Amino acid sequence: MKAARAALPISMLLSGCGGIQSALDPQGHSAILLRDLILVIVAICSLVWLAVMIVLVWALLRRRDREPGDGQGSDRGMRIWVSGAVAATVLIISGLTIGSFYTTRGLNGAKNPDVTIRVRAQQWWWQFIYEDTDPARNFQTANELHIxxxxxxxxxxxxxxxxxxxxxPSLAGKLDLIPGRENVLTFRAERSGVYRGQCAEFCGLQHSHMAFFIIAESEESYRQWAGAQRQSGAEPVEAETSAGKAVFAARQCAACHTIRGTAAAGTTGPDLTHIGSRRTIAAGLLENTRGSLAAWIADPQTLKPGNNMPIVPLSSDELRQLSAYMESLK
Amino acid sequence: MLPAVSNKSFGLFFSAGFLLAALTGAIGLGWLREPRQYRTDPPISAALEGFRLMPNAIGGAPPEVYFALGKPYEGTAYDLSQGKRLYSWFGCASCHGEGEGGAGPAFLDGWWLYGPSMVSIVASIRDGRPHDMPAFRDKMTIDQIWQLAGYVKSIGAYSAKLTAPSRNDAPQTRPAENRAPAAILFNEGSASVHPDQGPSP
Known part of the structure; x- marks a missing residue:
């Protein structure tokens, strides 16, 4: 029991070394390069630190047999030691600089990417626009990236x-998104899986609730997913969901959100054409269930204070219909 | 009689007192920080809907709750900032520009077609007006409409304000909202703009 309690902080510390968001458990080309670079730097610097400490302890403990300033021999020995240390310092620092330079250059290697995605970050969610050579095939999603x-x-x-x-952290980054300019980052996932990303520059009140997920999957299931995302929003079949669609069109929702295939074409908020297919809502804040959708629509300002979605006054029936419709938009 | 205080301990007392005063001042300033109201309670929203408008739809009385809240939409920086965002999100600039007008009337000329009161501006946004001003009743919630109205009013202000919304990223075409953007035009008089309405505003 005692041992378990003592081990708890250690296991909590180590839990940061794995999982879906860890720079120490990289699954992408650039993250692996960066992990290797930092491991090499830490190893070499530890060796240097150790050597310095050993020499320091030796200098403190050694016996002073001879009188100071006696003999030429120790002066020559000192000269050799100092030149050796200076040479080692120059070699190590240039080596690390060159290693760092080539690693950084390797991060953005590919000239011709297979997929290009425009990322528009805003307070406090991520807009992902998948670009195609044919603009009619463009589609967008929010807070969830499939690659x-x-x-x-x-x-x-x-x-x-x-x-x-x-x-x-598990795949790539970080790179800032700056208003008025475009930064470009190229990365590659080596293994399929779900990885979590996070805004890494303090951007206001809900900065900590600005997460997104990257789903790296096989070429085939990616094509399937992209094909499904290009479709218009699912047409409601049940009475409840079609009532929800009517509520969406009649109320304030449609002024800020788009559902392709309907009249709703607002661009201020996330595209909801396939919101039912996403894992989370509100930028990783809540798991995507009908209950959490209803909770979010009913009172977004209590769940994520300061976000830009207002409380739209709805009756309980309207709320139920609307959340059923949202859930049906697979 | 008080014991004489030596020079040295006077310096000590003075420094301690100064530090304490500075600390109290800092804490006090933090305490005075303008609170932000992110969530408008549904009953308050419903009450904000209930302003009374004159029969000619110009001017009227704001709801009691607006005064109870301390007239937030004209004065707090957060509400003005949100109003500024709404101004761009809902495309106001496509007719009104940055306040200089265009297809729609200007806000900078010191002349309000329906009067300068908040109630008139809120009514214009919510219900629309003749000559193609659309109604935003189904596009915005009522508290958003009040925020936007507060911002629009600040574009037409002719005396400087203490509070300001966020800055523009694009180059300014007029003085910032807290620097009385309408003052220049207003001082000149808008006779040339509205000759039919009299010599001066």
């Missing part, structure tokens, strides 16, 4: 309001 595993993915990073930062 084919082993392929080069280029993200064009823009900001709508303040500076944000794109960071998926």
């Amino acid at each position: 084919p595993v082993g392929k080069e993915v280029r993200v064009r990073l823009e900001s709508v309001d303040v500076i944000h930062s794109f960071w998926v």
Whole structure:
């Protein structure tokens, strides 16, 4: 029992070394390069530190047999030691600089990406626009990025309001999104899986609730997903969901949100065409269930104070219909 | 009689007192920080809907709750900032520009077609007006409409305000909202703009 209690802080510390959001458990090309670089730097610096400490302890403990300033021999020995240390310092620092330079250059290697995604960060969610050579095939999603595993993915990073930062510790980053300019990052997932990303530049009140998920999957399931996302929003079949669609169109929802295939074409809030297919809502704040959708629509300002979605006054029936409709938009 | 205080301990007392005063001042300033109201309670929203408008739809009385809240939408920086965001999100600039007008009337000329009161501006946004001002009743919630109205009013202000919304990223075409953008035009008089309405505003 005691041992278990003592081990708890250690296991909590180590839990940061794995999982879906960890720079120490990299699953992407750039993150692996960065992990290797930092391991080499830490190892060499530890060796240097150890050597310095050993020499220091030796200098403190050694016996002073001889009188100071006696003999030429110790002066020559000192000269050799100092020149050796200076040479080692120059070699190590230039070596690390060169290593760092080549690693950084390797991060953005690919010239021709397989997928290009425009990322528009805003307070406090991520807009992902998948670009195609044919603009009619463009589609967008929010807070959830699907990418084919082993392929080069280029993200064009823009900001709508303040500076944000794109960071998926297991795969790539971080790189800032700066209003008025475009930063470009290319990365590749080596293994399929779900990875969590997070805004890494303080951007206001809900900065900590500005997460997103990257789903790296096989080429085939990626194509399937992209094909499904290009479709218009699912047409409601049940009475409840079609009532929800009517509520969505009649109330304030449609002024800020788009559902392709309907009249709703607002661009201020996230595109909801396939919101039912996403894992989370409100930028990783809540798991996507019908209950959490209803809770979010009923009172977004209590769940995520300061976000830009207002409380739209709805009756309980309207709320139920609306959340059923949202859930049905797979 | 008080014991004489030596020079040295006077210095000590003075420094301690100064530090204490500075600390109290800092804490006090933090305490005075303007609170932000992110969530408008549904009953308050419902009450904000209930302003009374004159029969000619110009001017009227704001709801009691607006005064009870301390007239937030004209004065707090957060509400003005949100109003400024709403101004761009809902495309106001496509007719009114940055306040200089265009297809719609200007806010900078010191002349309010329906009067300068908040109630008139809120009514204009909510219900629309003749000559193509659309109604935003179904597009915005009532507290958003009040926020936007407060911002629009600040564009047409002709005396400087203490509170300001966020800055523009694009180059300014007029003085910032807290620097009385309408003052220049207002001082000149808007006779040339509205000759039919009299010599001066």
